[in-house]
Amino acid sequence: MKTASFQEVLARPKQSEQLPPCGAGCATGADIRGWIGVIAQRRKLGLWDAEAFSRAWRMVTNVNPFPATLGRICPHPCEAGCNRAGKDGAVAINALERFLGDWGLRQGLELERLEIGEKPESIGVIGAGPAGLSFAYQMARRGYRVTVYERNAKPGGMLQYGIPEYRLPERILAAEIQKILALGMELKLGTGIGREVSVRELKAQHDILFLGIGALRARMLGIPGEDGGSVWTGTEYLASVNRGEPPALGAEVIVVGGGNTAIDAARTARRSGARVTLLYRRTRQEMPAIAAEVEDALAEGVTLTFLAAPVRIGRTGAEVSSVAVQQMQLGDPDASGRRKPVAVSGSEYELPASALIAAVSQEPDWEGLDELAPGAPWIRSAQHGRIDDALWAGGDALGLGIAGLAIANGRRAAEALHARLRNRELRIPPARIPIAGDAIKSDFHCDRARAVAPEISVDDRLTAPEAEVRGTIGEAQFLEEVERCFSCGLCFGCEQCFMYCNGGGFSRLEEPTPGTYFALKLDACEGCRKCIELCPCGYLTAEPMG
Structure with missing residues (x-):
């Protein structure tokens, strides 16, 4: 077995900014690590809290002018790959964005213009x-x-x-x-x-x-009995409520669908005082709705019935009186990659109903x-x-x-x-693979519980239907939560490299910026790899000497 030579073991550090999982997962393309880092590292950067908040808000609104809105409704795919998840929970990015958006509204911050002068078009x-x-x-x-x-x-x-x-x-x-x-x-x-x-x-x-x-424009179910009163699509129903014209639902409401519109319609109908049953033709695992919203629906008393599909709406005169339901089972995957629901022969049963809301598809x-x-x-x-x-x-x-x-x-x-x-070059960032979780040294960071937003009780939700269920975290929580970010793939000024370098290969920058705190002096590097092994965020990578 060949033993590595001394020269092969030696390596010098290379400062390599890498794509964090949150940035890869953000639908808006926001620099999540960047704006969180400005606040988490504000003291190292010589910024007052308000300066850091304002700078972060401008970074977010540069790509997304709706931080307070998305901070409330986004399913936050950015948190799914967070490298902190396996330690003590993903960074609560959605809650942080909401706080920052609300702060910007309270401060009356204005969106930034990029160019002065009117264009002819x-x-x-x-x-x-x-x-x-x-x-x-x-x-x-x-x-x-x-x-x-x-x-x-x-x-x-x-x-x-x-x-x-x-x-x-x-x-x-x-x-x-x-x-x-x-x-x-x-x-x-x-x-x-x-x-x-x-x-x-x-x-x-x-x-x-x-x-x-x-x-x-929503699609109806295409079943007998749907033509007539007391049957709405999910978008029609929610739009009527938001216009201040809620329709009369009666006591027993059936909602059909498994997406966010279906869950929103079911929870809104529950707030009218009706008993609500949601039918979904697949299982809980296949539901595309936001998981937390599904949990909220259950807590608020919505009945979820899986592997079930409506086949007929019964009427007494013109009034909806029942919904015939057929049990389903999952077959082979369809074009969406999910297993296709297949009707179970002879499994029909009836549910009492006074209204039906179909939230199955939109276009x-x-x-x-x-x-x-x-x-x-x-x-x-x-x-x-x-x-x-x-x-x-x-x-x-x-x-x-x-x-x-x-x-x-x-x-x-x-x-x-x-x-x-304007005949300018369009800069398109190259596709990159997010930094791997094993490049991050999570043990460098102490355990910190994830920030949890305040919520009103279920009773208060049903007695005050328009009351916001979740609140915005406080400033103290916000400042604690930004500290939980690992800054995956970018220096956050921990000073490990500076402190443990025997040869003095790192020098402090007089005017640091987020992600840039030390300059490398490679002629002083001894190739011991110590800085690379100690770097907690994966910013320093190995480059062979020679």
């Missing part, structure tokens, strides 16, 4: 949902004249009409939208394209159009947009949402996704369009 945006507003924001802050057209009475799209007040208070969404509008764009509410103004007229008025219409509503309609539910685009030089798209018009993805679609389309219009 006129931009029209169809739809004031997350994709449309994100695109409009990024174009307006670069100096473009932007007009946003929204057919509803209020902006926000699914954020306004598809999410209950107890999850997203309207005042929070309205405040963040107002910051976007303050950049100087024009918002035309109650203006349906194809109704108040035609596509042809829009093309004559604007050089570029962005299509961000969302997916507010864009192309009414009035015949000139732009793709002839299919979803529009197809090239990279960054480009359809042609004068038409771009993003959000649910391209396919169903979470709000964070729609916001990212709008931003990326704006960045690409701006580069094209």
Whole structure:
């Protein structure tokens, strides 16, 4: 067996910034490690708390103008790969973003303009949902004249009409939208394209159009008895409630579906005083809804019935009186990769019902947009949402996704369009693999419990239906939670390398910045690897000497 030579064992350190799992998982493309690091390392950087908070808020809003909103509703995929999860729980990134967003609202911080001076091009945006507003924001802050057209009475799209007040208070969404509008764009509410103004007229008025219409059109079940009163889609029902026009449901409500809209509809119906049963044709493991929201539904008294599908709605006269349900079993995987539900023969039974809410699928509503309609539910685009030089798209018009993805679609389309219009190079970050968990030395950090947001009791939720279920963590919790971040793949100034280097190969920088605290003096390096082995965040990697 060959023994490694002394020269082969020796290695010098290389400062290598690497992609953290949170950054890889963030739908909006935010530099999560970066903005958390500014606050966690504020004393090392010579920043007061307010300075650090403000700098972090600007880092977040550079890509996402809705931190207080997403801090409440995002399913936070960024936390799924957090390297702290296996130690004492993932960093509560969602709670941190919410605190920062609320802080920015309280402080009256304004969104930052990127370029001074007005550009000659006129931009029209169809739809004031997350994709449309994100695109409009990024174009307006670069100096473009932007007009946003929204057919509803209020902006926000699914954020306004598809999410209950107890999850997203309207005042929070309205405040963040107002910051976007303050950049100087024009918002035309109650203006349906194809109704108040035609596509042809829009093309004559604007050089570029962005299509961000969302997916507010829901699909019905296609079963006998669904035509008639007391049957709604999930989006119809939630929109009615959010408009202050809640329909009368009666005592027994059946909700069909397993996604976030279904859970939101079930919990909202429960707040009306009805008994609510949710039917889902697969099992709990296959439910796409946010797990915490499912737990909340159970706590609030919603009955979840799995492997069950409605086959018929019974009526007494015109009134809904029952729902016939068939048991299902899981067969082979379908196109989605999930096992396909298969009906169990002879398994029908009936449930009493006074209303049914179907929340099984959504797609864009192309009414009035015949000139732009793709002839299919979803529009197809090239990279960054480009359809042609004068038409771009993003959000649910391209396919169903979470709000964070729609916001990212709008931003990326704006960045690409701006580069094209100004004949500039579009900088696209190269694809990278996140740093591996075994490169992080979690034992360097002491155990710290994850921050938990305050919640109101189940009784209070049902007696005050619009009360926000979860609160924002306090400032002390916030400052403790940012300290839990491992800063995976980037120096956070722990000084291990500086303290243990025998040769004095590290020198302090007089003006450190986040991630940059020491300069390497490789001519002083002895190649002992000690700094590499001690680095807790995986920032120092080995480079052979010689």
